[in-house]
Amino acid sequence: MPFLAGEPDGEKMPDLVRFFGSFHPVFLHLPIGIFALILLQELGAMFSSRTAERQETGLFPIFCGVVSAIVAVLCGFMLYHGDEGGAYVGELAERHMWGGLIFAVAACLTFIVKAWTISLGSNPAFYRLLLFGSVGVMGFTSHDGGSITHGSDHLTKYAPNPVRKVLGLEPKAEKPKAKPLEEQLVYADIVAPILDRRCVQCHKPGNSKGRLRMDTYEMLIKGGKEGPAIEPGSAEDSNIVYRVELPMDDDEHMPPEGKPQLEAHEIAIIKWWLDSGGETTMTVAASKPDAAVMEALAKIVPAGPAEEEEKKDDKKVAGPADDVKSAVAALGKEFPGALSFESQQSALITFTAVSMRGNLDDAMFAKLDKVLPHLVTVDLSATKVTDASVAKLAGASQLRLVRLAETQITDAAIDTLSKLTSLESINLYGTKVTDAGVAKLGALPNLKRLYLWQTGVTPNAIADLKAKLPNCEIITGI
Numbered sequence: 001m002p003f004l005a006g007e008p009d010g011e012k013m014p015d016l017v018r019f020f021g022s023f024h025p026v027f028l029h030l031p032i033g034i035f036a037l038i039l040l041q042e043l044g045a046m047f048s049s050r051t052a053e054r055q056e057t058g059l060f061p062i063f064c065g066v067v068s069a070i071v072a073v074l075c076g077f078m079l080y081h082g083d084e085g086g087a088y089v090g091e092l093a094e095r096h097m098w099g100g101l102i103f104a105v106a107a108c109l110t111f112i113v114k115a116w117t118i119s120l121g122s123n124p125a126f127y128r129l130l131l132f133g134s135v136g137v138m139g140f141t142s143h144d145g146g147s148i149t150h151g152s153d154h155l156t157k158y159a160p161n162p163v164r165k166v167l168g169l170e171p172k173a174e175k176p177k178a179k180p181l182e183e184q185l186v187y188a189d190i191v192a193p194i195l196d197r198r199c200v201q202c203h204k205p206g207n208s209k210g211r212l213r214m215d216t217y218e219m220l221i222k223g224g225k226e227g228p229a230i231e232p233g234s235a236e237d238s239n240i241v242y243r244v245e246l247p248m249d250d251d252e253h254m255p256p257e258g259k260p261q262l263e264a265h266e267i268a269i270i271k272w273w274l275d276s277g278g279e280t281t282m283t284v285a286a287s288k289p290d291a292a293v294m295e296a297l298a299k300i301v302p303a304g305p306a307e308e309e310e311k312k313d314d315k316k317v318a319g320p321a322d323d324v325k326s327a328v329a330a331l332g333k334e335f336p337g338a339l340s341f342e343s344q345q346s347a348l349i350t351f352t353a354v355s356m357r358g359n360l361d362d363a364m365f366a367k368l369d370k371v372l373p374h375l376v377t378v379d380l381s382a383t384k385v386t387d388a389s390v391a392k393l394a395g396a397s398q399l400r401l402v403r404l405a406e407t408q409i410t411d412a413a414i415d416t417l418s419k420l421t422s423l424e425s426i427n428l429y430g431t432k433v434t435d436a437g438v439a440k441l442g443a444l445p446n447l448k449r450l451y452l453w454q455t456g457v458t459p460n461a462i463a464d465l466k467a468k469l470p471n472c473e474i475i476t477g478i
């Protein structure tokens, strides 16, 4: 069959071939099940001590096994030749095809030899040898088949470390703690996983369509038949962007029609990465995503570490950890009434300096170091704190509300605030912040309320910010 059919070329095949081909996954399990049962029965016969109970396999099961093997192989052959998208092309698919053919032939021979053995009443050794051989080929081939559809590590992917050791695999790395979005590398943490999901199956070693591999950055630069796949610095000039943005009915559209497509936000992220330099060391923070990109990123990086921690708290419902409790209790003496937990079940803390006002300065605020990661609201209005205290808030990754009204803070404080992506409300009333500083707040995706009354911020800057943060209410008092 392979010699007659030549190289597979899905485009030339009629739909009928694809129709039969799609039954391969239905039929292939029959010979596997039947031959597994025959093997068990045969082993039983070999090792059973009582001759009277020996039940050797009859001809009928082997006959069924052979027929189903032939049907499965025929369907598989059609699947291979009818494949348009190129998902089943490559060394692995070829080996799987040969494995299937050899198995079917070996199964036929097993049947014939069994028939002889029965009619001549001869020694079953040769039959057994053939049976074990066939089942061996079948196992090997089935595993290849599984690897084609589910990836080559489909059995060992989730294997525990002791099993991995026995198999000579690298021990599983501890799941790295999810990095906060800002620290993630745009290529390695965000773009590469998108390409892995949607493109690499057809653009990898052993199966590189268009002679293009997309499994590493170097390979993207190297490109394929048409030259480099990406043009760092310009999404417009990058072949991958060109291909994915072609109309769906264009033959060159990627991924090919019928395959899972890139979603709009994924394309937006790839373009943003390429336009902002398209290299591998850039972090999200360094590339200053605008609000639209932040929205796209939020779809991909679902829960930041802050949210995850919150979820963990929800599960435990045990309330704050003891060390946090004792830290809050200790600080309570110095800051009477200033620190409190959001609720009994919550490890989240609010801090308000209302009762201290002018007495609170940077040195005092520094004592809150231990509880910073747990702070959700911080009110420092009318205190003596400066940019130095605000800089400390960089550690308050869960912060949702911050009041800095009538303090000495300047634009430098906004550099810190603009990285606290969980912020929903900021009060800068009566401070020295300016247009330049406030513009940076456009990077805060969750900001809903911003107080800029009596600041140096001009209506123009506010209009610009409004355009970047359409869901944010900006209170200017004008």
Ligand code: HEC
Residues within 6 Å of the ligand: 085, 086, 087, 195, 198, 199, 200, 201, 202, 203, 209, 210, 211, 212, 223, 224, 225, 226, 227, 229, 239, 240, 241, 243, 244, 251, 252, 254, 255, 256, 259, 262
């Ligand atoms: C189902 C298989 C399949 C998937 C998935 C797939 N491609 Fe392709 N790709 C092909 C085939 C086949 C070719 C060669 C034919 C052609 O050039 O259109 C190709 C060619 C290309 C080329 C041209 C390479 C060159 O230099 O000739 C680019 C660029 C490309 N693909 C990008 C992508 C991107 C980006 C994705 C993921 C979003 C993707 N492909 C997903 C099958 C696939």
